[in-house]
Amino acid sequence: MPELPEVETTVRGLTPVLQGERLKSVVTRRGDLRRPFPDDLAQRMTGATITALGRRAKYGLIDTDRGDTMIFHLGMSGRWRVDPTELEKHDHLVIETDSGRRVALSDPRRFGSVDLVPTAELAAFPAFKALGPEPLGPDLTGAYLKQALKGRVASIKQMLLDQRIVAGLGNIYVCEALYAARISPKREASRISLAKLDRLVTEIRAVLESAIAAGGSSLRNFVHPDGNLGYFSKEFLVYGREGEPCGCGGTVKRYVEGGRSTFWCPKCQS
Template sequence: MPELPEVETIRRGISPAMTQASVDEIIIRQSKLRYPVPSHLAKELTGARILSVRRRAKYLIIPTTANKSLIIHLGMSGKLSITSHASPQKKHDHIDLILNNGTLIRYNDPRRFGFWQWESDPEQLGYIARLGPEPTPEAFFLEEFMAQLARRKAAIKQVIMDNQVVVGVGNIYANESLFAAGISPKRSACSLSADEVHKLHQAIIRVISKAVDVGGTTLKDFYSADGSPGYFAQELMVYGRLNAPCMVCQTPIEAIVLGQRRSFYCPNCQQ
């Protein structure tokens, strides 16, 4: 599943080709995505100019001169690639956006859990308005985070993966942030000391910004064969390392299931 850093990399990859371009044509081969592609999208988007390509959590928000924005979510398996008019169509290529600068933005999604919506006020939509802050120093404030954790008895790992607390902390990043902060994933959120909350806050910002940076290095490959940046081969300290020695203290990494997701941790480094 594409996580926030992958979506940000895709945004950076498609933004130069899309911004200020006009839509010559939109070809919808399959409208049955997670939500149906709106039937009036093609008529209203054709001829409009794209103003920018923004991102909020894992939603790409693309405002246009039609006074509406395209909202794209990649779901489990969605991919956006930049290609040219001549490139052969493959299985699961559901939507093509043909721009007046010769670029073709192609949406491929085998499992069809992604969606394309067309809305006049995206920030006011419930699923976007309810989101917590982006995991950046400019948006994610320690005091607010501390207050959120103090109210929650659930395991800290589940609380940081709640996108109303902070967005973008998927399973891999939750595991890695807790390791970096030296906190056991099983701890009740409200049991963390002020110092631990501070360390975890810093760790979340650092782990995700590092993944975004690693993604940036894949951008040069964005125009490659399938045009997608794929998953980032960043160094993982605990995720997927069951029984392997901790990179800090050599203790074998353990795993438990929390909220149906596997959690990897070092029983010595994380208390």
């Protein structure tokens, strides 16, 4: 899934389909993903007009003229299908507009979520309360990271996956950003110099922006909402490349921590 760039491209893909449109129908085809759909989701969304779409961390936001925001998360395998010819088994939520467009939220593994909250209360949404800064916004700086990682003995890899430190990074882009910054994923977070953290911030932004520009990456499950496959995955330099040569002459290695694979080059990342 969907890490930040994939959610961003999803939102950008949905915007021309939904923004300014009145919803003719909103149908849930099973009762829950990670948690139940809101009981009144269909009732509050049907007949509403979409005023804006946005993103916070890995969450997509859909605002209505009734003062609600629908918050969706794509989990591991979620994607929106735009104007599907036929609905499939895992199209759990289907939205139709007055102008005849149809979008379906598909999520085979069902780790995603859909919530509906008053827009004015977005900041109080539980998953948003402790989120760290947006990596593409002005608040993520080397100095911020230096402070946030102070006293933390866990690895920089673990810290960057923590949404309270930085919001929106996932396993792939953490691996890629650490590689680009030549920082070992195993490095104790508090022991990285300010200069290295500055460099890390630069590389995080570059990796994310490059992925967004490429239309989002595609591993097994992500499909751009217009139906085209993303293609940034071809450009991963370490992720999924165990055993392949690194440009420095070293070899890409993989290790598992907390059930997650980390890819890195021990020779040039220290």
